[in-house]
Amino acid sequence: MNLTGELLIGRQSVRGTHGEIRAIDPASGETLAPAFGGATRAQLDQACALAAQAFDGYRETPLAQRAALLEKIAANLLALGDALIARCVSESGLPRARIEGELGRTMSQLRLFAGVVRRGDFLGLRIDPAQPQRMPLPRVDLRLRHIALGPVAVFGASNFPLAFSVAGGDTASALAAGCPVVVKAHPAHPGTSELVGRAIQKAVEELGLPEGTFSLLFDSGLEIAQGLVSDHRIKAVGFTGSRAGGTALMQLAAARSEPIPVYAEMSSINPVLLFPHALGNRADAIGKAFAASLTLGAGQFCTNPGLILAVDGPDLERFLAAAEAAIAQIPASTMLTPGIHRAYGAGVETLGCHPQVSTVARGQAGAQYQGQAALFSTTAQAFLEHEALRAEVFGAASLVVRCPDLATMQRVVESLEGQLTAAIHIDEADYDTARSFLPALERRVGRILVNGFATGVEVSHAMVHGGPYPSTSDGRSTSVGSLAIARFLRPVCYQDMPAALLPQALRAGNPLGLAVRVDGEMQPGHQPVAHTG
Amino acid sequence: MNLTGELLIGRQSVRGTHGEIRAIDPASGETLAPAFGGATRAQLDQACALAAQAFDGYRETPLAQRAALLEKIAANLLALGDALIARCVSESGLPRARIEGELGRTMSQLRLFAGVVRRGDFLGLRIDPAQPQRMPLPRVDLRLRHIALGPVAVFGASNFPLAFSVAGGDTASALAAGCPVVVKAHPAHPGTSELVGRAIQKAVEELGLPEGTFSLLFDSGLEIAQGLVSDHRIKAVGFTGSRAGGTALMQLAAARSEPIPVYAEMSSINPVLLFPHALGNRADAIGKAFAASLTLGAGQFCTNPGLILAVDGPDLERFLAAAEAAIAQIPASTMLTPGIHRAYGAGVETLGCHPQVSTVARGQAGAQYQGQAALFSTTAQAFLEHEALRAEVFGAASLVVRCPDLATMQRVVESLEGQLTAAIHIDEADYDTARSFLPALERRVGRILVNGFATGVEVSHAMVHGGPYPSTSDGRSTSVGSLAIARFLRPVCYQDMPAALLPQALRAGNPLGLAVRVDGEMQPGHQPVAHTG
Structure with missing residues (x-):
């Protein structure tokens, strides 16, 4: 696949016309071709509009389809083969073995979240059945599920050009939760970003998902980053980087007319x-x-x-x-x-x-x-x-x-x-x-x-990669491991809703066989958890 | 019990010396005795210092003891009998039947959270056991639990002088999570606040818990409210009130050198x-x-x-x-x-x-x-x-x-x-x-x-009383129902920690019999859930 230097906006590839970005090979100091066009405000607006349009459809995709998307992205990354590894090595200066390992981690993260999506526990289903005979007042029927927050802005990180960048942990957990994602590529590895972005774009198309489910933007300055966090259609932010950068995003998000959560992983001396x-x-x-x-x-x-x-x-x-x-x-x-x-x-x-x-x-x-x-x-x-x-x-x-x-x-x-x-x-x-x-x-x-050192972060269910401020902006969450999906969810309760209108997961008889808490007691799920590769 | 107009700082009752507050009976327009002394900055400092001192001890209390605290508070409220009801009616202008009902709700909220604490699911335990044989690298042992955020500032609400005030939903869920609480009383019902505060203070003492587990402050202006949210020892805020008030607290919290979560329930036209x-x-x-x-x-x-x-x-x-x-x-x-x-x-x-x-x-x-x-x-x-x-x-x-x-x-x-x-x-x-x-x-x-109206909020497991901004400051949570405990928790992971140092809940053999997710699969708890009244 040849690099074009284009933005990926929904199904389209379009040239950004607001300045240019070029990667540098830090091992040689040489500038790498091609030039990547920075997005304009209009292009940013288009990506956010598509994400907002995609949201209702994408968040209600059957769990199996959403899991398949994550697995398809992993497969498409693998299919990029040496082109991806070589470009990533050139842009990062990291050794080939490290990049190969990081690609493996990136794919296993995507597959971990596919398993989490299939299992469905993340929906946090709760049912308190009606008690029509209760005195002095009957109790209504209450059913709760978690839904996705909305379109999420993800900032690629320089130090994990695969595992915490375009198809990294933030993107995987947001897509798993049901959030469309708009990625702002890190300028240090635009070629890697384009290759990975195309793998996602292709997966979205192959699965027949709404086109705004994913977009990838390049930013020739700070304007797109700032515009993205300030855009009213964006409902959460995932970021890994410096304390100054993360703090700036927190302030932008807090200053919005509708403040939104920022998950910034910033600095730590461990x-x-x-x-x-x-x-x-x-x-x-x-x-x-x-x-x-x-x-x-x-x-x-x-x-x-x-x-x-x-x-x-x-x-x-x-x-x-x-x-x-x-x-x-x-x-x-x-x-x-x-x-x-x-x-x-x-x-x-x-x-x-x-x-x-x-x-x-x-x-x-x-x-x-x-x-x-x-x-x-x-x-x-x-x-x-x-x-x-x-x-x-x-x-x-x-x-x-x-x-x-x-x-x-x-x-x-x-x-x-x-x-x-x-x-x-x-x-x-x-x-x-x-x-x-x-x-x-x-x-x-x-x-x-x-009796160990913290470099080497296992991607599993019990991992926490987070901590109180200023190591992150929000110590109530993790950016690595399956618990990260919780960052992009919020609870919604349905009261006395007829079965015909209830989300399928909450209907009587538990048709999806998911785990559900009934009157506070956990009832385990009974669906087969499909093999996730 | 006679009202003294004093602040409750840990085990002490002390006169606040920064101005005075008097309740007004809105039915008659008359001012009610006694005068309540507003806290000084030094008294605020003392309450926060005690809360910080209490934190490590209180958050590690056995679950049964913490549940017993919540139940004891409910019992102490009931024991106040007519004195509490009558004062609350005078200060709120609400009908007696409504206040009696609200007291019942307040007690049942406390008991609901006692049940949640005993069940222990809120700890969100996860274990990914070591895999010493895994290739190419062995997997470490990872164990996760949720711990309390730290001392919480709770603001009493005017419209629920019992159920969302001194011993209301925010206090109950914060105490359940393991957070010491410093309450800023609502000036409309200081007498009700003192009575309820003494019921909590007594329960803390009866259970032999750290004295800083609870304090109650009166504020003759805005200084104590602002000082509380800005105090570095306070790690989260619970508030129910106006949009202007909630927004001001959000801004104060975001401007701290360590920003903290604010859970403000603000305004809604439903x-x-x-x-x-x-x-x-x-x-x-x-x-x-x-x-x-x-x-x-x-x-x-x-x-x-x-x-x-x-x-x-x-x-x-x-x-x-x-x-x-x-x-x-x-x-x-x-x-x-x-x-x-x-x-x-x-x-x-x-x-x-x-x-x-x-x-x-x-x-x-x-x-x-x-x-x-x-x-x-x-x-x-x-x-x-x-x-x-x-x-x-x-x-x-x-x-x-x-x-x-x-x-x-x-x-x-x-x-x-x-x-x-x-x-x-x-x-x-x-x-x-x-x-x-x-x-x-x-x-x-x-x-x-x-086919109903939203007035009348069931306090149960599947309730959501929350929503996107500006109905609340943080749509990812609820302020009513058992899920509210999640607002005051954060995950901590223990890697390769010897059993002797692990929290009991995470030790091998599951000595507390709590629900735990092992390698991503939920294992239900097996302890008897004690009757919670």
Whole structure:
């Protein structure tokens, strides 16, 4: 498939006429063909109008058809074969194996949501049957289901050009919920976006779904992003990116005449707590594992371990020595974009030049746009006093905070903002100490992991990739895993509605065989859950 | 129990020293004793500090203990007996039977949530067991539960001095979720608030729970309300009141350095759609039932039928004649506060004086602070053109929109903002027509009811009392019914956590016997659900 540089608006492919975007191969610094036309306001309007027109039809598609759409998108992505992988590698600078793995994850996300849709539990069906004999007043018949919020704006993320971009987690969960999607492509990978967008566009057509179910726009500036979030037909936003970007979208959404939910996954330094016995017994091993996690994918993960907390002393020195030795061997690697590389350099310089910070280790130096890993250390007192030491440095940089004792380490934890994850490294003798840290961690993170690092996010049912502000805009939800579908739903109750008008899922006799809560008691579903590939 | 006019801060009763509030009996216009002291900023700070201290302990109380708290509050309310009923009647001007009924509802809400807590489904437990043999990478063990958001600020509502005030739905659902509550009492019923607050304070003490689990503040101005929503220890807000009030809280919450969710139930005109065959067959009966719903409780319900849509013609005239005759018989009734009475008068005057509006009926005139019912009519064209005709008039006022045909009626529906409810009156011959209206109604309301009126909100599992903005600030939730507990929860995932550190509910063997989703499949709970009274 040849790239055209066109917008995908419903069934059409049209040239955007508001400026141009070109991808850069960060490994070579070269500009890649073709030029992608930025959308005009009129083209944005057309995509939103189509999405609004598609909404009522799309949200009422039979569950099997909606599941088939998600599976068809996965199949169409696979069919793109090497063209997709190669373009994605060129545009992201990420290694081929990583992109292959990410494509697999993207397809398995789509299939996970296909299974969720078929199962139908996400509808959250509830029935409180009428009680005509109840005294003093009869009880009405009440039936509840969840319906889709409306058209959703999805912003592609730079660091997951497949798994959190055009057909990524936000798109999959929104489509699963019954929401049409308008994607604003990330300018770093427009070619990947077009290829993936065409795979979705084709799937929508193959399944005979309303054409506005999906559109893909390129933005030559910020106008389309802003216009999309402000458009009255858009009812929710999914975003993964910087704190500044996410906060700007939150403000736009709150300022609308009808405010809408924004699900922005923004920034996190993912504290890692090394407890005394674990550190005493395994300082070397933890140090090596940490270095590997820190530098994976040039550190360009939301879950990168950016902060290490431990009690100062010889065991921590051993950890630092092991980490230093490992990091020193690690070659620089290409970062996603020149802008990210520049910001990483600036962040590293800010930390490195801070009077209260020492440089522990640097990775190997590299070529243009390559990030050189960096490990720093500071004292708990300095960390508590200097706001600048808390900022996320997106990339393979981390700061070790030397705490004089566990009580101070606890104070440092209590000083942290909301985070996606926290990792604790513990041996059995640490359990009692660790237990006293858990409440503070639960209050400020979405996932607590033990004896591991958070890079590597399992896409499953019990995953939470979310957390209190500012790690996300809305800590009540997750952006990874099947629970993400809940973000795009709202409850609607039908009172005394005749069967002929009720949604099929709520009719007497449970014709769809879905799980339903009757008078508060859960009745499991009884339909066969079809194989979802 | 004698009223003291004191604030309840944790276990203490202390005099607020920032101004005074006095209740007015709207039936007599007389000021009631005692004077209630408004809280100072320092007292607000103390309540928030106690709530924050209580949070970790309270949210981890055994489910049975938390359920017992809710039941104890209900029992303590009942024990207040006539003192509570009499004071509440004096402060609200509502009839005694209504207040007795509302107390019953308040107690049954508390017991409903006690049952929800015991059942434990609200924890949304999920387990994806480890797969150590999985290729190419082993799968980690993931376990998810929902935890409470943190201390919640609850604003008492004027129109439900028991059921949506100090121990009302917001407090019950927040306490059920595991959130400490700081209530800002509504100034219209401070005595009722103190009595109810003491019943809660006593229950917290009787159950041996952390003292900051509950506090009650009076506000002599707006400072405590604003300070509460802005306090960094408050993590969510529950509010029922005006659009202006709710919007102000939303803006305060969005402007915090850590934005928090606001659940504001604000305004709704609750469209009633009369379809041709139903109107043809039952115009008189519907007209009479409408008049009764309109004037119930002086029309002071969020679900009051403020807008009637029908095709113009003789059947509509019969409906109007029946409604007019019924309304003309209805005595004026005392409104909740002088302010609400004044606003009602102004709203009625605005409608009545509008050049495009005709007055159809007025109820009987009354004494000071009594509301006189009012029914108006206008044309679809005028309604579509004049924004002023869409404003909620809180009280027994309603506007009939004469539509030339069903297509115009559909356009009027599509022009409406978000609403709590919509009612459709249909006979079987209307079903096909009504079906074509349902998507537009689903998109903009939380509850669709058939052949009834929305006043009278069943407190059960399948109820939705919510809807898209501006009927509420957050259409993804309900403020009535057991699903309301979801508003105060967020998911936390535990990865590879040893059993000794896991929350009990997530340990192997399901020691609490709760429902849990394993690898996406729901496993029902197996604990006996204790009788909850």
